[in-house]
């Protein structure tokens with residue numbers, strides 16, 4: 001027996017990529033500061049040449065910072081970082097310094113100026129190939145990538161019990177076999193130790 005899923009909800013059947021925190025460099029006064037936002041929608045596009053894509057609404061600050069600087073990093077959210085990721089996905093860098101407020105650690109990128117979030121399970125430094133405002137599609141060229149050895153080999157090592165978080169919709173997230181409930185957060189969660 002199958003249940004009917006509306007065409008508008010059918011994306012939930014495909015949406016099982018890892019939850020990401022996207023870091024960009026945004027204009028702040030005379031300089032640039034790292035900014036973070038949360039993105040659930042991502043997709044591999046090609047292996048030769050390597051291309052990835054994320055969907056970022058063109059009204060978001062992240063969209064504009066990406067457009068201005070031409071680069072970003074993708075950072076895979078772990079279970080421990082979920083409250084901070086949800087906060088980064090609830091408020092805008094237009095009004096908040098989300099990295100300072102959440103205590104997220106940043107480390108300089110190896111090939112681009114935008115930092116990575118080393119507490120995340122994996123990090124991809126990307127050049128932005130193109131952005132399409134109508135769809136929010138941000139086409140990316142990965143230039144360097146890093147992943148925690150215990151969590152990732154040539155793919156995610158699910159057998160080791162360390163799982164990327166996936167967004168199931170609304171307040172519901174999946175981590176391995178667990179469903180986590182994390183409501184939207186308008187005030188920053190207390191920085192947790194560890195990942």
Ligand SMILES: Cc1cc2nc3c(=O)[nH]c(=O)nc-3n(C[C@H](O)[C@H](O)[C@H](O)COP(=O)(O)O)c2cc1C
Nearest residue numbers: 037038039040041056057060061062089091092093
């Ligand atoms: C779990 C979660 C997943 C999200 N996924 C996306 C996404 O895939 N694309 C998007 O444009 N916004 C997504 N958002 C919303 C943005 O993260 C949110 O609007 C954020 O405040 C934008 O911040 P900014 O203005 O600093 O860019 C998501 C939010 C949450 C909480």
